[in-house]
Amino acid sequence: MxxxxxxxxxxxxxxxxxxxxxxxxxxxxxxxxxxxxxxxxxxxxxLVTPKEVLWYTLYQTITSFFLPLPLMLICYMLILCHTWRMYLKNKRERRFSANNKSRDRAIRLTKMVLVLVAVFLVSVGPYHMLQLVNLTLRRPTLAYYTCYYLSVCLSYAASSINPFIYILLSGHFRRRLTYRKPTSRPSVEREPYGPQVRTPHSSF
Structure with a gap:
C-alpha cells in the first residue's frame, strides 16, 4: 500500500x-x-546470417516468454498466498461471516490464476517453441509453416481473450458491468431562510 x-x-x-x-x-x-x-x-x-537469426530468436523468446512467465507466476503466487493466509486467519478467529467471503474470494482468485496461466501457456507457448525448433531446421516443411502461422494467430488471440476471462471469473467485474445507480429524488430540507432543494452529487 x-x-x-x-x-x-x-x-x-x-x-x-x-x-x-x-x-x-x-x-x-x-x-x-x-x-x-x-x-x-x-x-x-x-535477418541475413544464421547468427542474426539465432540471437534474434533467443532475444524474442526470452523477453516475450521465459522472462514474463516466472514474473507472472511469482506475482500470482504472492497474491494467492496473501488471500489464503487471510482466509486461514479468519477461520482461526472463528469469523464465520468474513470466513465465507474470504474462502469464496480465495477460490475465485485461484481459478482465475489457473485459467490465466493456462491461456498464456497455450496461446504464447507454441509460437516460441516453434521459433526454437526453427533453429534446428535447414529447410522448414509445409507442416511447419502451417503450425507456425496458426501459432501466430493463437498468440495474438490471447490479448483479446484475457478481458473476457476477467469478466467471467471475477464477480467484481460482473457487478461493475451490471451496476445501475439507483435513482433518488431530491430531498427538501428546511433552513432558517426557507426550503432548499439538495440534489445528490454525481459519483463521476
Missing part, C-alpha cells in the same frame, strides 16, 4: 515505458522493406 502513491505510480509507469522501448529496439533495427523477385514488397525482419 505504501507504493500506491501518485508520484511513485508515475515513476513506475515511466520505467515500464522506457524498458518497453529498449526491448523493442532490436525489432526496429532489423525491420526493413524487402522486395521480392515478383515485385511485391513487404515489411519484415531482415
Amino acid at each position: 505504501t507504493l500506491r502513491t501518485c508520484s511513485k505510480t508515475i515513476w513506475i509507469n515511466l520505467f515500464v515505458w522506457v524498458m518497453s522501448f529498449v526491448m523493442v529496439l532490436p525489432a526496429w533495427v532489423h525491420s526493413k522493406v524487402i522486395r521480392f523477385p515478383d515485385g511485391l514488397e513487404s515489411c519484415s525482419m531482415n
Whole structure:
C-alpha cells in the first residue's frame, strides 16, 4: 500500500515505458522493406546470417516468454498466498461471516490464476517453441509453416481473450458491468431562510 502513491505510480509507469522501448529496439533495427523477385514488397525482419537469426530468436523468446512467465507466476503466487493466509486467519478467529467471503474470494482468485496461466501457456507457448525448433531446421516443411502461422494467430488471440476471462471469473467485474445507480429524488430540507432543494452529487 505504501507504493500506491501518485508520484511513485508515475515513476513506475515511466520505467515500464522506457524498458518497453529498449526491448523493442532490436525489432526496429532489423525491420526493413524487402522486395521480392515478383515485385511485391513487404515489411519484415531482415535477418541475413544464421547468427542474426539465432540471437534474434533467443532475444524474442526470452523477453516475450521465459522472462514474463516466472514474473507472472511469482506475482500470482504472492497474491494467492496473501488471500489464503487471510482466509486461514479468519477461520482461526472463528469469523464465520468474513470466513465465507474470504474462502469464496480465495477460490475465485485461484481459478482465475489457473485459467490465466493456462491461456498464456497455450496461446504464447507454441509460437516460441516453434521459433526454437526453427533453429534446428535447414529447410522448414509445409507442416511447419502451417503450425507456425496458426501459432501466430493463437498468440495474438490471447490479448483479446484475457478481458473476457476477467469478466467471467471475477464477480467484481460482473457487478461493475451490471451496476445501475439507483435513482433518488431530491430531498427538501428546511433552513432558517426557507426550503432548499439538495440534489445528490454525481459519483463521476
